[in-house]
Amino acid sequence: MREKLALLRYILAGNPVTLLALAMLVLLLGCAILGPALVPYDPIATNTASALQPPSATHWFGTDQLGRDVFSRVVVAARLDLAIAFAAVLLSMALGSVFGAAMGYFRGWLDTAGSRGTDVLMAFPLFVLAMAMVAALGNSVSSVVYATAVINLPFYIRLARAETSIRRDMGYIEAARVGGSGHARILRVFLLPNILPALVVQASVNLGWAVLNTAGLSFIGLGVRAPTPEWGIMVAEGAQFIVSGRWWIAAFPGAALMLAVFCFNLLGDGLRDIVDPRSRT
């Protein structure tokens, strides 16, 4: 355990940017877990007497058109946005890795059918596909999770398939087969753990996309609905006040969104450097 901590410290010392990303992640997770208990105001309580106030000591990020405290709403929204992103990415990673590994391992008709399927998915601009799926599945938070999971699926399938097919004929897999391991055991014990690091790097980058996707969908009125505090909705609500100079309603949730995406992207880059130092760009 201590050795692992020492290794982690050694790696992070060489990656100050990754350290920064980790710090941001801790901040975001802190907001998501403790946020509702910490914020000074009720995020959905309206108070028209104090509507549209610019940032001040009492309302750090100002108030919106209904007098709700923007700071409280931004902090509380972290839970929903991150929960959707994590759920979607976990779902597509789980399904995509199993499916992709099976395609790469068994090849044959499964591989052909699966590859065609991912080709079709990739033929749609992903955001457009997500829009249509949320409309088809019903306008709810769970639809956003499913839609986000589906549009990310091809990346995991392709990655898992590629990583599996370079390993399936290697000596240690053959040894396992000779030793009497069945297909399921080979996949579970020998292949999946080996392709996992690549998948985790992909997951980190995808978390950023998933947050963007969720916020984009709610920005255009799909998925999460008002008055639930959510970054995309808050930006959409603030958009109409931008032209009259009331920037704070849209700017702070927008900044939170950017921070989250930035954090996941940096984390992804950092993880990639650790997992595969050669691919550094």
Place this chain on the structure above:
Amino acid sequence: MAFLLRRLAGVVPTLFGVVVAAFILTRLLPGDPAVFFANSVTADAVTIAAVRQKLGLDLPLWQQFLVYAGQLLRGDLGQSVGTGQPVATDLLRLLPASAELTLVAFALAILVAVPLGVAAALRPGSVIDHACRLLSTAGVSLPTFVSGLLLIYIFYYQLGTAPEPIGRIDPFAIPPPGITGFLLIDTLLAGDTAGFAAAARQIVLPAVTMALFALAPLARMTRASMLGVLGSEFIRTARANGLRRRKIIVSYALRNALLPIVTTLGMVFSNMLGANVLVERVFAWPGIGSYALDSLISLDYAPVQGFMLLMATIFVLVNLVIDLLYAVIDPRTGLFHA
């Protein structure tokens, strides 16, 4: 030529899959189309059954699909309830607005990102390299709808240099005769320089918003690819032979670094087609993205389906063009000879 045919044939199954996917998605959509077309929620069962029969909704699913595919082959994408027009007509009318915006943004992104990436690769670790990295990280992280609003705040509200974000032209201006549907070209063809300037002023902010979003992966890939090529031996040889710097960079290094850049271009274009919806929303741009979104929100599904098919078709064609570009850029890929 044989390659070209084979590649074209390869498009067919994907397009078929796209049509199937679009068909399945619309059959999943909530609400009974028959009730919808009967124009009343309170229509009695006999009327609904009649409409159902007329629309062919009582047929088994595979027959419905055949009917649908037949309509598609005739270019019939159905009717939009919102505008009362055939969807194909609507899409053709609105496509130039979106295409103009996307192409201007695309051109802008290439013109900024490629030189920036090359400059960063020439001097790794320099100020310009850090600027490139900062811009590309920020561009990836900043959602288009947020950066668009930010630009509106700065250039419309604070500086007053940009016009109000309400579409392609001033509502009181007379649109130029529609020849190409691209306002920038139509105004020039009509010799209307004031109109051209007005149209250009309207398109700048949305195009920059979209370009910012497209910039990041392009600059990043250009830099990485150029770095790789610049370190190779034939560049060292070219230098040792005393070739001019410009010649080394442009015709030796960039030419060889182009392949991954072009791959990224295809990916970026696809992402831009999706981002279009958001940017058009922010700037009230009257393109196909706004049209699809308005239809989606008013539960008018034929336009959404048509929009998805159009997007997927454009995307498949773009990928085809990119594959052909590979062969032009690097004849060694052997696509034309094999």
